[in-house]
Amino acid sequence: MEVNQRVDGFYDKLYDWLLARGPGILLGLFVLFVGFWLIRLFSTWMAKRLQHKKVNSSLKPFFLNMTTVILRILLIFLAMQIFGIQLTVFAALIGAVGVAAGLALSGTMQNFASGVLILLLKPFQVSDNIIAQGQEGTVASIQLFFTVITTFDNRKVIIPNSKLSNEVIINISSIGSRRLDLELKFNYGVALNELRALIDKTISQSQSILKTPEKRIGVSALEESGYKVLINLWLPSHGFNDARLIFQEKLLENIKASGITLPGMESKS
Numbered sequence: 205m206e207v208n209q210r211v212d213g214f215y216d217k218l219y220d221w222l223l224a225r226g227p228g229i230l231l232g233l234f235v236l237f238v239g240f241w242l243i244r245l246f247s248t249w250m251a252k253r254l255q256h257k258k259v260n261s262s263l264k265p266f267f268l269n270m271t272t273v274i275l276r277i278l279l280i281f282l283a284m285q286i287f288g289i290q291l292t293v294f295a296a297l298i299g300a301v302g303v304a305a306g307l308a309l310s311g312t313m314q315n316f317a318s319g320v321l322i323l324l325l326k327p328f329q330v331s332d333n334i335i336a337q338g339q340e341g342t343v344a345s346i347q348l349f350f351t352v353i354t355t356f357d358n359r360k361v362i363i364p365n366s367k368l369s370n371e372v373i374i375n376i377s378s379i380g381s382r383r384l385d386l387e388l389k390f391n392y393g394v395a396l397n398e399l400r401a402l403i404d405k406t407i408s409q410s411q412s413i414l415k416t417p418e419k420r421i422g423v424s425a426l427e428e429s430g431y432k433v434l435i436n437l438w439l440p441s442h443g444f445n446d447a448r449l450i451f452q453e454k455l456l457e458n459i460k461a462s463g464i465t466l467p468g469m470e471s472k473s
């Protein structure tokens with residue numbers, strides 16, 4: 205008799221609990237089912253939209269996965285609230301884990317945030333020539349945490365993105381052209397018009413020198429032992445050093461062939 209009463213009491217409590225909690229549980233399960241379905245549709249739509257947008261390929265899966273995970277976490281919290289589960293303990297636990305992870309990964313997260321900013325703002329892109337952290341080279345790849353630069357002497361340099369986002373970067377190829385500045389000293393016996401004609405001849409022999417912006421040739425200084433001539437020429441950013449070396453070599457050959465004397469050179473007999 206006592207056992208039957210206990211069983212009846214258990215069923216009565218279960219019945220009361222189902223009446224009290226059952227609608228919430230059913231509604232929570234329905235919200236979970238519909239929510240996951242809507243998130244899947246949204247992820248498919250977002251993936252298609254990112255394909256048509258000019259978003260860096262490294263950021264597309266990151267944005268898609270991050271958005272999907274955040275939506276699923278919020279959906280689960282909403283369902284738990286509908287179920288009647290108290291979230292106070294979960295909130296405190298998540299907060300404690302977040303603080304600990306933030307302290308442990310502060311440097312890594314800073315590099316990550318800087319990588320996202322670099323990929324979005326694009327201060328430089330892959331194949332650009334840059335000067336950063338005392339290194340000059342070509343950007344080989346831009347990752348979320350670091351950037352890889354290949355120097356002109358073929359060294360692979362890996363720079364944390366936080367260093368690139370917080371300090372000065374010189375992008376020497378984004379504009380497309382660079383100026384070559386040469387300053388040469390001549391004796392006063394060398395006629396300026398002849399020297400200008402010689403320089404123009406050397407420029408015309410070089411195919412890499414750009415016609416625009418215009419070249420500039422002029423006297424930059426007058427000294428007791430002679431005068432200085434400043435030459436400003438514009439060259440393509442890519443291949444700048446090769447073009448500079450070729451032009452300087454050709455100019456030196458033409459100067460020597462013309463009989464003009466430079467300081468340190470013996471006059472032709």
